[in-house]
Amino acid sequence: MNEDGAAEFLTPFETFGADVREMRKARKMTTTGLGTAVGYSAAYVSKVERGKMEPSEKFAVGCDRVFGTGTLLYRQYVHALEGDHPSWFVPYLQHERKAQRIFDYSTLYLMGLLQTPEYARALYRMSVPRLTASQVDAKVGARMARRETLDRIDPPAPALWVVVHEACLRVEVGGKGVMARQLQSLMEDAERPNVSLQLLPFSATPVTSRPFTLLTFERAPTVLHAEGPQGGRPQDAPKITSGAMETYDRLRAEALGQDKTLRRIRTAFEEYTR
Known part of the structure; x- marks a missing residue:
C-alpha cells in the first residue's frame, strides 16, 4: 500500500x-x-x-x-x-511506438498517454465494471507503461500535439481529487518540450464530435486511429488521412493558444481543489 x-x-x-x-x-x-x-x-x-x-x-x-x-x-x-490491451488495440500501440509525431483530439476523456493512474483506474471501473481488482491493476499498469513513450531516448520520443475539448476538464472522472491530480499532471506534461497542448472551448464549434489520433512517420504512410463501439483499426489510405489532417488543422485553428489553454486548465484545477 x-x-x-x-x-x-x-x-x-x-x-x-x-x-x-x-x-x-x-x-x-x-x-x-x-x-x-x-x-x-x-x-x-x-x-x-x-x-x-x-x-x-x-x-x-x-x-x-x-x-x-x-x-x-x-x-x-x-x-x-x-501490455494488457485488447487485440484490436495492439496495432495502434505498434504505430505509437514508432511514430515521429502524434496528433490527438480528445472530446470527453484525455488520451491514454496523458492519463494518471487514478484517472485511468476510474475510467476502467466506469466503462468495464465487471473487471476484478487484479484485472484493473493490469490494465492500469499497461496504460501507464505507454507514458514512457514521452520520455523515450532510443528511438527519440515523438512530438505530441493534443487538442483537448473543454468537456475533458468538466466530465468528472473518479471524483474531484482524481480530477485535480489529473489536471495538475496535464499542466506538467504541457511543459515538456515535445508536447503541445491546446484547449477547444465550449464557445467554439467543433468540426467533428469524434475523437481521433493521427500518427506520422519518417518512412511510412500517416495512420489514422479512431475508435467506435466495436473498437478501432488503423487506416492509412491517403484520402482518409489527408482529410483527417485537414480536420485537425481546423481544430487547431479554433482552439486556444497554449498560454490561454493553461490558464483555463488552472482555473478548472482550482475549482476541483476547493
Missing part, C-alpha cells in the same frame, strides 16, 4: 527492469559492465532496472545475448509493450 492507502503495482516495464537487475546481480555484473556489453551507459541500465525508462528492443536482445537467456527478455519486452 502507498501513503494514500492505494494498492501499489508494478508496470510491465518495472517488472522487466526488476528481472534484468536480478539476472545482472546473479552474474555479479555491475551496471557499467552490462551497459558496456549491450552498448548503453550505466545510467541507462539503472533507469531501465528501476522502471524509469522504456528499454529499447536492442537493449532487450542484448541482455538475452549477455545473460544467455535465448529470447526470454525479448519476449518479455514485447509483452510489456503490448
Whole structure:
C-alpha cells in the first residue's frame, strides 16, 4: 500500500527492469559492465532496472545475448509493450511506438498517454465494471507503461500535439481529487518540450464530435486511429488521412493558444481543489 492507502503495482516495464537487475546481480555484473556489453551507459541500465525508462528492443536482445537467456527478455519486452490491451488495440500501440509525431483530439476523456493512474483506474471501473481488482491493476499498469513513450531516448520520443475539448476538464472522472491530480499532471506534461497542448472551448464549434489520433512517420504512410463501439483499426489510405489532417488543422485553428489553454486548465484545477 502507498501513503494514500492505494494498492501499489508494478508496470510491465518495472517488472522487466526488476528481472534484468536480478539476472545482472546473479552474474555479479555491475551496471557499467552490462551497459558496456549491450552498448548503453550505466545510467541507462539503472533507469531501465528501476522502471524509469522504456528499454529499447536492442537493449532487450542484448541482455538475452549477455545473460544467455535465448529470447526470454525479448519476449518479455514485447509483452510489456503490448501490455494488457485488447487485440484490436495492439496495432495502434505498434504505430505509437514508432511514430515521429502524434496528433490527438480528445472530446470527453484525455488520451491514454496523458492519463494518471487514478484517472485511468476510474475510467476502467466506469466503462468495464465487471473487471476484478487484479484485472484493473493490469490494465492500469499497461496504460501507464505507454507514458514512457514521452520520455523515450532510443528511438527519440515523438512530438505530441493534443487538442483537448473543454468537456475533458468538466466530465468528472473518479471524483474531484482524481480530477485535480489529473489536471495538475496535464499542466506538467504541457511543459515538456515535445508536447503541445491546446484547449477547444465550449464557445467554439467543433468540426467533428469524434475523437481521433493521427500518427506520422519518417518512412511510412500517416495512420489514422479512431475508435467506435466495436473498437478501432488503423487506416492509412491517403484520402482518409489527408482529410483527417485537414480536420485537425481546423481544430487547431479554433482552439486556444497554449498560454490561454493553461490558464483555463488552472482555473478548472482550482475549482476541483476547493
